[in-house]
Amino acid sequence: MxxxxxxxxxxxxxxxxxxxxxxxxxxxxxYTYKFSTDQIFPSRAELIEWVRKIAFDLGFAVVIIRSDTTTGEPERKTFILLGCERSEKYKPDVQPSVSGTRKCECPFRLRGKPKGQSWVFKVMCGYHNHELAETLYGHPFVGRLNVVEQSILVDMTKSQDTTYKTNKYRLLLLEIVRVTSIGLTFIAVFAFFSSERQNNFTWALERFKGLLLTSKGGPRVVVTDRDLTLMNVIDNVFPETYQMLYTFHIMKNVKAKCNMLVDNVEAWDVLMEV
Structure with a gap:
């Protein structure tokens, strides 16, 4: 040389x-500097909420990787280990999650521990080995309700009178329920309205549409109680979706219209079984 x-x-x-x-x-x-703080948190939950708020603004979700609570054994200590949701090892044979996120062994780590009656944490590794998301709106994990929001939702739901669509807040409830591939149902959306106007339904369905990360054309089938305003909005928001009516409401209308035409109890029972 x-x-x-x-x-x-x-x-x-x-x-x-x-x-x-x-x-x-x-x-x-x-992103160590984003999480560097001397702040003391009143509780474990408030520490997690603070961290997740910062992470959300940056474009990633934080999960609890490991935690433990002191039980009197000398080798056990109370702590919580937080990390990026992409921290686990990627498994190519596993179906990708709804959000499209793939695990990549992201090393980002925060460790929290009690300090007296409060909680503190330190950054163990502030580095991410992947690009952060431009937005997390619609992401299934960060879309979860916090403790306060869950309490409000439970309170409003308990106050709901489904017969007259009224509650102590004087709001109408729109509830969207989805069905899984194995026939199980789950609540996808709650929306409270001041009125059943078309713009309110449009707003709710547009927000719902934003959550459907894997369905470009929307749901294949929507079943309603034949609320004409809602059905018109569904046509506008999900033009490729096929609409059907609840059997319950069909039978309710049959009973209301045909009861006066059938005066024989046995004949009526046979009609209701069809």
Whole structure:
């Protein structure tokens, strides 16, 4: 190499250039400064909520990786370990999640522990080995309700009179229920309205549409109670969706319209079984 000093200089230049690029990339993915704080939190839940709020603004979701509580055993201590939702090892044979997120062993870690009656935490690793999301709106994990929101929802639901569509808040309830591939149902959306106007239904269904990350055309079938305003909005928001009516409401109308035409109890029972 002594006979070719320019090669030695070129190699050193290339190495320093690559090393500098590496440091820049690491710096871009390091968010330690965002979570560095001397703040003392009144509870474990408030610590987690603070961390998740910062993470949400940055574009990633935080999950509890591990936690423990002191039970009197000397080797056990109360702590909580938080990390990026992409912290686990990617398994190629596993179906991707609804959000499309793939695990990539992200090293981001925060460790929280009690301090007297309060909680504190420190950043163990503030680096992410992946790009952060531009937005997390519609993400199934961050869409979960917090404790306060759950309490409000339970309170409003308990106050609901489904017969007259009234509650102590004087709001109407729209409830959207979905069915899984194995026939199980789950509540997808709650919406409280001041009135059954078309713009209210449109707003609710547009928000619902934003949650359907894997369905470009929307649900294949929607079953309603034949609320004409709602049905018109469904046609506008989900034009490719086929609409059907609840059997319960069909039979309710049959009873209301045909009861006066059938005066024989046995004949009526046979009609209701059809």
């Amino acid at each position: 002594d006979n070719y000093p320019f090669l030695d200089s070129q190699i050193n230049f290339d190495f320093m250039s690559e090393f500098s690029s590496f440091l820049n990339e690491v710096a871009k993915g390091d």
